[in-house]
Amino acid sequence: MQPLLPSDPARVGRHRLLGRLGAGGMGVVYLARTPGGALAAVKVVRAAYADDPAFRARFAREVRTAGRVRSPWVVPLLGAGPEDRPPWLATAYVPGPSVAEAVELCGPLPRRSVAVLGTRLAEALGDVHAAGLVHRDVKPGNVLLALDGPRLIDFGIAREPAGTALTGTGTVVGSPGFLSPEQARGTGAGIGPPSDVFSLGCLLAFAATGNRPFGDGSPAVVLVRTSYEEPDLAGVPDDLTDLLRACLDKDPARRPATADLITALAASPPGEDWLPGQVVRLIARRSAAALALPVVQPTVLDAADTGATAPDPGGEADAVAGAPTVTRAAPPPRPSRRRLLLGAAGGALAATGGGAAWWAWQRRDRSAAAPPGPRPRLTVAVHADLTGAGGAVGKAHEQGARLAVAEVNSRTGHDFALDLVVRDDGGAPDRARTVAEELAADERVLAVLGPSDEACMDAVVDTYQRALLATVAVSPGRTRYVQRVHVATRPQDDALAAPLVAHLSRTVRTRHTVLLADAALGDTAWSVCTRTAEALDGQVRTDRWTVAAATGTEGFRTLAERVVDSGADAAVFVAGPARAALLAGALATAGFTGARLGTHHALAPDFLDRAGRDAEGWVFAAPFLDPLSEESTARFSTAHRERFDGADPPWYAAETYDAALFVAQALTELGTAGVERGALVRQLRETRYDGITKLLHWEASAASYNLNALYLFAVAGGGFVYRGRLADTVR
Known part of the structure; x- marks a missing residue:
């Protein structure tokens, strides 16, 4: 409203x-x-x-x-x-919500719900056809769910099978993805009751799986698939697959009549449980x-x-x-x-x-709410690598989340309290899948902070999508996930080109840069180097070289000599800490005196330990700030020391703190009466949170919640020194 x-x-x-x-x-x-x-x-x-x-x-x-x-x-x-x-x-x-909205907010409907939905809609279409009409636009958005059964709406393009079209020949009237092949042809001819049966089959497949049977994409592509390809019914209950396949037959004459559908579905009348509990609560x-x-x-x-x-x-x-x-x-x-x-x-x-x-009605003046009592408790989870190779980043996730939960729970008069569940995947994808399945099955959990490891994120994002469980990513940045539940709170890795270019052009004033992509890091290295070269193109000379994953100490010496011989005044190496240290030593031995840059993948104590004095002067682009060096994070750093035995906050802790409070703000705006996983996923795209590290809000054009949280670090005096935000660098 x-x-x-x-x-x-x-x-x-x-x-x-x-x-x-x-x-x-x-x-x-x-x-x-x-x-x-x-x-x-x-x-x-x-x-x-x-x-x-x-x-x-x-x-x-x-x-x-x-x-x-x-x-x-x-x-x-x-x-x-x-x-x-x-x-x-x-x-x-x-x-009641539409079928489209119910699936988006609460996930696919169970088998019984799909059967009742199909039975009642077949009855509705039978009545429509008995009146001498064809609906022509049966789709999830045109069916609303009520406690006693569904309701078919919107007769905007319904007419008699032989009625005169109000659109020109060749115009497709209907909703691609849910219209019949005869509608897709756009001639207006041959569109009768079987056309509605085809659309009903598409709708039921969507309700059962959350996916359109002819896929997504441009309307033209979907229309072609509808006309010439077989439907994808993966995920439809086995006992409904043959029936829906019959509904989706390309030949209208072979599709079942609505009376046949009612008999085949044999659904009992809607009772107390025809809809799943989440949908019932949404209606309530x-x-x-x-x-x-x-x-x-x-x-x-x-x-x-x-x-x-x-x-x-x-x-x-x-x-x-x-x-x-x-x-x-x-x-x-x-x-x-x-x-x-x-x-x-x-x-x-x-x-x-x-x-x-x-939910606008849920956000009206809370001063008139029910008398004070125990606050409802809402649960979020941390899914991170706490004991594996990425344990430092994982523990930063846990610590930042714990401070955020403590902050929310300390607020007097707040609508709810937060509980935190912490799960360790050890950085192992198989173990991450088990953790994701456990969290997805725990109905208390409304959002997940993590995973902290990119390989583990790859392994679990589909599991969280099926559960409609918001997956708020703080540290992974390699892959652009398409799943709606994925909330990317940091820029993608290829955006690291921006601080690299800023430093090269404004501080180094480079005229010739060699860009080295380490194959051992995968596509990320090549992507960052490519973006950097594109940004520098036309201003300076750039060379892009790939460093083979098998390159060893001797190979790095040869590579360093090649860099020196090229006459470059700057070298960028996108690699992990061990291999970046090898190049640092090789460049020093070769006598290279130009600027040396890398990315946060090498920004680790291991680089300092391996490179020693040869690490001095290296500059790194990173997607996290140093909470000890920013005024906005001073109170957070103090709270971290008080909570964790005087320890300074690690990198990513402040970012996780912001991510957790971003979720808390979305829950506040949603209202405790409106809390469902799917509703939170949608609300996160509406919420705008100005945190201590960054502004988080959905940018549809970039499919990201933040594009500008980029920073520079350097090695000085044998340690990492924070150089500041990209925004300050380019002023």
């Missing part, structure tokens, strides 16, 4: 508007009250389309067709003004928010003043222009009283795009 804008009307027809539920390209959907006090969803067409005769004809047809369908599983139409300016229609409102919270809306006193308006038709005798709905009188079907059996207390059922939201930002 979002507040009304100053430009929004106070009422539409005889409906008093309460707020905005969503907005799309075609119009806006409002939450409103009918004259009798019931809640309604009112769709209002944007002015740009209201004057388009073709669009007005399509909208009027939507009103007529919606009024022709009589089914307990189809959204009931309450009223409409297709000839008003702007045109509008009103449906009953239910706070939205129902509570709807019940908390202010009551608007009934208002009597002249029809002439609004352009609306006169009220019906019951006073609940406007007459539907151009539609027959609708006799309401008998309501489905009511759920138990306990179930009703969890959430309201019935009706549906007819939306033109976007979702209802329901």
Whole structure:
């Protein structure tokens, strides 16, 4: 729910508007009250389309067709003004999520839920087809979930199988990924009830797996797959696979009829458990928010003043222009009283795009909340390498997270307290998978800080995606993960080129730089070198060389001599500490006097120990700051010493502290009544957190939460010295 804008009307027809539920390209959907006090969803067409005769004809047809369908599983139409300016229609409102939203927030539906969903939607489509119509846009966003069953909504492109199209030949009408091959052809011919069955098969496959059966990608690519390739039904329950494959047959004549689907699914009527608990709780919270809306006193308006038709005798709905009188079907059996207390059922939201930002109601003034009592306890986890080769970084994760949890729990009047679960994977991918499965199965855990190791992150990110468990990465930076749960709080490794270039161009003032990519570090080294060369291109001469993974001491001596012979005034080596130390010694022996740079992969005591005096003067680009050297982290450093026996905070501890408080802020904005894993994943993309180390907020264009947290260190006096932030370097 979002507040009304100053430009929004106070009422539409005889409906008093309460707020905005969503907005799309075609119009806006409002939450409103009918004259009798019931809640309604009112769709209002944007002015740009209201004057388009073709669009007005399509909208009027939507009103007529919606009024022709009589089914307990189809959204009931309450009223409409297709000839008003702007045109509008009103449906009953239910706070349940769409199938798309439920899968995003709570994960794929279990087998029983999919069977009931398929049965009821087959019944709904049977009623649609009995009315002489084809829906043409059966998709997850057009099916809402209620406690007593689903509701099919949005008849915007429904029409008779032989009806006249309002779009030109070759135009595809529908939603790619959920439309039939005959729709994909765009001719408008041959689109009958089997087309809706195909779309239903796509929807059920999505509900069962969370994936579209014809994949993602551009609309054109998906349309081609739909027309010529077989569906991917991996993850669909075995006993439903053959049925869904039949629904997705390319030949409409071979697809089952809706009656056959009902028989094949053989689902019992929805009971107390037709939906999983997470979805039920989501419905309950939205129902509570709807019940908390202010009551608007009934208002009597002249029809002439609004352009609306006169009220019906019951006073609940406007007459539907151009539609027959609708006799309401008998309501489905009511759920138990306990179930009703969890959430309201019935009706549906007819939306033109976007979702209802329901949690806005959870964030209203908390001074009117329930009497003080024990704060709810929410759980986050640290998944890190605490005992393996990366133990230092893993322990920094744990220490930073513990300080953040202590900070949250010390706040008086805070809505919740945090519990911390810590799991060690030892830096072993197989062990990391076991840890991820354990955390994913623990329903208390709402987010994971980690893993701290890149190979372990590679091994577990799919497990966390399936569990819709936010995976907040502090230290890994090699791979750009596509999973929505992955929260990258640091720039990718190839961004390390920025501080390298800044130092080379502003401090060294290089004219010729040799860029050395260590094959032992994989693609990361080549990527950083390539980005650096591209940034320097046209300004200075650059040479890019790959250092073979098998290169030993003698090979590094030869390499160093080659660098000297090239006449370069700077050398960049992207490698780990041991091999960077080998090059440091070789360059010193060869008499190289130019600048020597590396990346945080070598920024470790092992480099100092191995290189000795030859390490002096090296400069490193890093994605973490020194908490002892920044004013913003002074209090954190003091708290760390007090908590951990006088020890200075290690690198990545302050960044983990920020990551944990970022999660805590998202939980606060979400509200304790709205806590589900999937909801938190979505909220993290809305939350903006200004921490002690960096600003964290979602950058969709870069698929990252931070692009600028880059720093420089140098070796001086036998130790690492912090040189500052990239932002300070380029001023």
